[in-house]
Amino acid sequence: MKNLFHLGNLSVQEIMCILDQAKEFKQGMVYEELKGKKIANLFFEPSTRTQYSFIVAEENLGILPTNFNVESSSVKKGESLYDTVKTFEMIGYDGIVIRHPATNYYKELENINIPIISGGDGIGNHPTQSLLDLMTISEEFKKFEGLKIAFIGDIMHSRVAHTNIHIMRRLGMEVFTSGPFELDDFSSDYIDYETAIETMDILMFLRVQYERHGVDVTFSKEKYHESYGLTEERVKKMKPNAIIMHPAPYNRGVELSDYSVECEKSRIMKQMQNGVYIRMAVLKRAFEKE
Numbered sequence: 264m265k266n267l268f269h270l271g272n273l274s275v276q277e278i279m280c281i282l283d284q285a286k287e288f289k290q291g292m293v294y295e296e297l298k299g300k301k302i303a304n305l306f307f308e309p310s311t312r313t314q315y316s317f318i319v320a321e322e323n324l325g326i327l328p329t330n331f332n333v334e335s336s337s338v339k340k341g342e343s344l345y346d347t348v349k350t351f352e353m354i355g356y357d358g359i360v361i362r363h364p365a366t367n368y369y370k371e372l373e374n375i376n377i378p379i380i381s382g383g384d385g386i387g388n389h390p391t392q393s394l395l396d397l398m399t400i401s402e403e404f405k406k407f408e409g410l411k412i413a414f415i416g417d418i419m420h421s422r423v424a425h426t427n428i429h430i431m432r433r434l435g436m437e438v439f440t441s442g443p444f445e446l447d448d449f450s451s452d453y454i455d456y457e458t459a460i461e462t463m464d465i466l467m468f469l470r471v472q473y474e475r476h477g478v479d480v481t482f483s484k485e486k487y488h489e490s491y492g493l494t495e496e497r498v499k500k501m502k503p504n505a506i507i508m509h510p511a512p513y514n515r516g517v518e519l520s521d522y523s524v525e526c527e528k529s530r531i532m533k534q535m536q537n538g539v540y541i542r543m544a545v546l547k548r549a550f551e552k553e
């Protein structure tokens with residue numbers, strides 16, 4: 264049984280193994296060892312891509328998925344996360360997928376004896392998103408070493424950026440941040456936005472997470488788009504082989520223009536597709552012996 268909460272305790276070799284397996288699933292590999300297993304998907308925060316691509320991945324593997332409904336559950340009577348997850352273990356579930364607004368929520372789940380895969384914890388980590396980002400980059404460039412990537416936007420509130428910055432550095436990529444200083448976490452070298460457009464191999468835009476800012480939002484959408492949005496004019500200044508990424512959902516007209524979402528340089532749709540194969544590989548790994 265192997266949990267997945269972040270990528271910090273996975274070796275580079277283990278990460279490459281997950282990417283390779285995901286690519287094999289994409290090429291049609293059939294794997295029937297998990298047929299009939301029961302997985303509960305517990306999403307305590309809204310999700311479209313992660314939640315539903317886990318369901319597709321589970322169904323592709325013959326797993327029986329259950330979607331937990333927080334609103335009609337005993338969470339509403341005050342039941343804790345631990346007691347909720349322990350209940351799923353006791354009534355016969357084989358594994359759990361969890362997205363939760365609390366950063367490091369998994370630290371209270373040490374006494375759970377079925378595999379847990381995180382679909383994102385607060386502003387902490389989003390391991391399967393990072394893996395599907397790596398898969399997309401690997402398919403594009405066939406390497407990581409030496410690639411230049413800039414994260415642009417709400418880095419402070421982005422679990423995707425936090426996971427990616429750490430693992431991409433370990434893989435030998437040159438990592439920069441750009442966008443408004445107020446949203447940077449200063450974990451990487453800052454690069455001026457217009458310079459980033461012209462020099463990066465990968466521009467990864469991040470959604471301005473208005474829901475995590477409370478009332479303290481200082482940017483109008485129009486002003487943000489003018490200063491840090493990816494307009495058609497800016498796309499045309501990118502290097503010939505450079506690509507655009509975004510974990511989605513995106514704020515159209517804020518960090519991305521309508522044009523840039525599906526333009527020739529965008530790999531955003533491919534990221535979504537790869538999410539299914541990465542989650543199949545991660546589910547397979549979850550039931551492997553330590």
Ligand code: CP
Nearest residue numbers: 310311312313510511
């Ligand atoms: N990228 C991502 O996590 O999207 P969802 O919030 O829709 O799952």
